[in-house]
Amino acid sequence: MKLPRVSAVVAAAVLTPAVLFPSSALAADAPQPTGVSGPDTGSEGGTTQEDLDRAEIQKILADKESGVSVREAAERALAGTAADLRRFLEVGLHDARVTDDRVKGFQILAVGGPAVKKAAEAALRGTYADLVAFLKEGQYTARAQDDRAEIERILADPETGRGVRETGQAALAVGTPAALRHFLEVELPKQQADDDRVEVARILFKGGPAVKEAASAALSGTYADVVKFLKEGQYAARAEDDRAEIEAIAADPQTGRHTREAARKALAGDAAGLRRFLETELAAVRMSDNRVKVSQIAESGGPAVRKAALAALEGNDQAVLAFLEHGWAAARAEDEADAAKPTTQPAPQPSQSTTQPSAQPTDRPTEQPRTTPAPQATATPQAVQAVARTTTNGTGGTNGTADAAPRSGQLAATGAEGLGWEAGAAAAAVAAGAALVAVSRRRRSTED
Structure with missing residues (x-):
């Protein structure tokens, strides 16, 4: 009974190394993960896997395209162990890049045009591969569509200056995404500055005293001064000129009642009210006063003036203005010419008459001689x-000579x-x- 027990102990002692050592050999021969350094395994040059991983992560940090999440995760890995380095390179880097790419997608979505927004939304709803494709190519294609639409909008604006218009048309003619982007980022600011200065010069030429002074100051300053004048300064200066002009209208003794009342009302308001009075209300109230004036002229004028005035009142506003400008003077001249003509006409002389006495009595009306029927003959x-x-x-x-007519009461003979x-x-x-x-x-x- 003792022999079998001893044999079992001996067999166990013999088999133990065969069981343990093959397991260690298999573990040593198993493939190791890429980039993961084994425990204290070295190379002939003394560079470990940890050194290689650390160098790779530092390279990632130096890349300007690395996002915030990638940088933060990389810095944490560098502060950790060799296993942390390897874990970042195998898992953490990918996760951090996904986060950064999604952030980029949302940033582009926030500032992009209609086409870019549409493409970004589709990419963010899709897979990560869709997002990467959008960031590498899709966003630029969509932005070219938005750039073309933006340039066309600029050209359609009637306020667009000549320089911007010409360079924008040239960019559209080329049509490439690079040409469109170059116009919007480089040419547009430059041409806009030139066009703005031209616009200030135009306003200076047409403006009143206050506008001219403000425009001259802007042209003598920086481009920021020019922009400020176009956005704010010109309107403040024009309000000063408008107020001065309306005050002159109200003080003019030739201004009609309706015009004066409207002018005083405008002076009590704001800058918009001053401009509205000069651009729209002034013409209407002046025409009202003109019609009142023509009516007064018709009541006090002569026949020709009255006729012309009434005809003007029956016509349109242009007829009223024409009467006041020259029709009134012409009609008045006609009335004055009629008044200068003699009021009595001389008595018609007979073509054939008999010899009459040379003197007619002063206290009797002159009788017209009678004519005899043809043939006519002159008395000898x-x-x-x-x-x-x-x-x-x-x-x-007879009393006196033969040519003298006998006076009344002298027929005694x-x-x-x-x-x-x-x-x-x-x-x-x-x-x-x-x-x-x-x-x-x-x-x-x-x-x-």
Whole structure:
């Protein structure tokens, strides 16, 4: 019974090294993780795996593309053991880069244009491979689309200056992402500065006294002064000029009632009210006053002025202005010319008349001589004398020369005292007519 027990102890002693040593050999032959240094295993040059890992991590820290998370994790690993170094390189580096890349994706999303935002959102919702592809290529393609849209928007702005417009059109003609980005980052600021100075010069040329002074100061200063003038200074200076102009309008004695009231109301308001009065309200209230003035002219003017004024009031605003500028003067000149003409017309002279006395009585109206029917004949002096003798009852008595007409009440030689001048004149007209008839008949008999 003792022999079998001793044999079992001996067998156990013999088998123990065979069980233990093969396990150690297998452990020594198993492949080690890459970059993980074995316990105190060295090389011929004395460089350990820990030294290699440490150098690799320091290289990662020196890379400018390394993000915040990668740097922080790398610094923690360098402060730890060899196992910490190896753990960072195998696991921690990847996790930190994922975090940094997602942060970059959100940063780009926050500042990007419409196309970039859309691409960034898609990448952040996808896999890490999608995010890496967006950071390497996708963001630049999307940004080129946004750059083109931004340049087109700038060119469509009517306030865009000449320099910006020309260089922007040139960038669009090239069309590459680099050309578009170069315009927005380099050319645009430069051309914008030049165009802004040109704009200040234009405002100076057209502005009032206060605007001219402020614009000159801006052009003499820095570009920041130019920008400040365009954004704020020009409006403050223009408000000063507007106020001065409106005060002059209100003080002008030729300003109408409606215009003066509106001007005073504007002076009580702000800068926007001053500008609104000059740009929109002034023309309307002045036209109202112009129509009132034309109505007053129509009431007090002459016939031509009244006619022209009423015609202007029936027309549009241009007709009213035309009347006040030149129509009123022309119509007034017409009325003055009519007033200068003589008010009485001279009595028409007969084409054929008989011999009349050279003097007419001053206390009687002038009678127009009668005309005889054709043929016309002129009475001879002999016939007139015969008529005179007939009317003086054959006595031939006259008072004065043969050319002097007998005065009223001087027919004593005829025996008709107080007969009157009218009776004598009538008798003379009848006798003259008879003489003319006789002469006419004599001429026809001679012709026959």
